[in-house]
Amino acid sequence: MSIKKALVIIPTYNELENIEKTIIEVFKNLKSVKNWNCGILVVDDTSPDKTYELVKKLQKKFSKLELLINKKKAGLGGAYLKGMEYAFGKLKADLVFQFDADLSHDPTKIPLFFEKIDQGADLVLGSRYISGGSIPADWGLHRKFLSVVGNLVVRTVLTNFSVSDWTTGYRAVTKKVYQAVHKELAGDQFSGYTFQIGLLNKTVRKGFSIAEIPFHFKDRTFGKSKIGPEYIKNTLEYIMKVRLQDLLKSRILKFVIVGGIGALTQLTTLQGWRTIFPYQLAFFLAIEGAVLMNFILSNLWTFSDRKLKPTQYPAKFLQFNLASGGSILIQQAIAFLGETFVGLFALFTLPIINLNIDTGMMYAVGGILIGMFWNFFAYNKFIWKKKK
Ligand SMILES: Nc1nc2c(ncn2[C@@H]2O[C@H](COP(=O)(O)OP(=O)(O)O)[C@@H](O)[C@H]2O)c(=O)[nH]1
Ligand SMILES: [Mg+2]
Known part of the structure; x- marks a missing residue:
């Protein structure tokens, strides 16, 4: 040498x-x-x-x-x-x-x-x-x-x-x-x-x-x-x-952006569906459209390193719907619990610290955050599982 x-x-x-x-x-x-x-x-x-x-x-x-x-x-x-x-x-x-x-x-x-x-x-x-x-x-x-x-x-x-x-x-x-x-x-x-x-x-x-x-x-x-x-x-x-x-490169940020696009899809398409269908159905279609959009973007972008095979699409899309349903349930539960328990609690504490916070808003934000947390967890652990 x-x-x-x-x-x-x-x-x-x-x-x-x-x-x-x-x-x-x-x-x-x-x-x-x-x-x-x-x-x-x-x-x-x-x-x-x-x-x-x-x-x-x-x-x-x-x-x-x-x-x-x-x-x-x-x-x-x-x-x-x-x-x-x-x-x-x-x-x-x-x-x-x-x-x-x-x-x-x-x-x-x-x-x-x-x-x-x-x-x-x-x-x-x-x-x-x-x-x-x-x-x-x-x-x-x-x-x-x-x-x-x-x-x-x-x-x-x-x-x-x-x-x-x-x-x-x-x-x-x-x-x-x-x-x-x-x-x-x-x-x-x-x-x-x-x-x-x-x-x-x-x-x-x-x-x-x-x-x-x-x-x-x-x-x-x-x-x-x-x-x-x-x-x-x-x-x-x-x-x-x-x-x-x-x-900017992180999965979390992509996840949040995709979630935002989903929410936007839901809001904009709802108006369109409502001109054709009764409210309940229009609402369902708007949500389902957002879920589909979210699923596609997550697969192509957020979890591009763990892309699903086409044969997996049906089963995984079903799981994805269940996860999204889960997050809606969580949000509902938080709103409910918030109203029943924290509502009382807030009644005592908020005047003391003299804050003028709209409590309904607080539950909404809290619910959305926890719902998002659940979604991210479910995507990571069940739908786009890390390959061993
Ligand atoms: N060639 C060159 N050497 C530099 C320049 N600026 C600092 N140095 C040299 O880099 C070394 C470290 O600089 P010094 O002023 O001691 O920084 P300090 O130790 O962080 O306070 C010394 O040998 C400096 O002469 C520069 O612009 N050009
Ligand atoms: Mg020096």
Whole structure:
């Protein structure tokens, strides 16, 4: 087996005071890594302080130091995308690291990242929020709050608690992961720090295996952090967008939309039937039309992944009618129970909290919700059963 290649990518923007020490420290720690051919790739956006000039000088001393210069400031994400494209493409790397120039990321942990990769991880995170990791004690309250609460918000909104540090910038990324996600990360949305959450989210969702290594994040000694206030807004925008897209793809939403179309069908056709038939029959036909419409759309769309065979249609349509009848019964029962019991109850409580709610409306909404719940349950469990 040929020896694999790894590059530690260090994006820089005005890191003149930091870059030399960082390069020395990283190379020192790469020395102990066996079975890997390792180098460093600095991606500089033509820093006004001429960080790149110093890197060029250092290239004479370090043969495995590469430099990529962007003419314009491309943001953290932009720099990483360009760096990764260059590393995995032209430089034929199998693995890259994301590493800050300010030595906030403890370089002595680098060999542990390689261990996880050798054990089969597709992406390794340097984590501040697992035992053995930390954020600086002397960070101001607002930065601590931002980091801790920010991570919690991301985890909650993305409903993923398998990863503990979503915003960490210390990572090892395999070529496999890069190839699977980089196209979706091109574009403005990910040009800044949102790149980190974006890359991780896509990696998680594609089912890659992720490992975490704890480390103590150290504050930079020289220079200023480039993270700006737009970071919070961009992050919130991104995670909300992801959630919304999930919702639009979810079965529940399709179910609600199909239910709405059914109700609309019922209302509109009722008028037509009534001009021809007596009320009772017109009512029945309108409901049956809605049920049929609902059945067809559910089969084609809501449960398209569990489509029924034509031979199943008669029996399943009968079941579907029974389920719908069940939900009407439930609604009637709730209205009845509501009137008899809760009606009295509401008489006592509502005046106290001084709310002016139409109780009839409450039963209707409650009844419809519980009816829908029943329908969804019945569709899932009986009609479009999951295939084993
Ligand atoms: N090439 C490039 N590097 C950047 C840019 N913005 C930030 N960096 C680098 O990304 C790393 C992390 O930035 P830093 O300001 O330390 O962020 P913080 O650690 O989150 O406060 C540092 O090495 C920066 O020099 C950019 O627009 N272009
Ligand atoms: Mg930093």
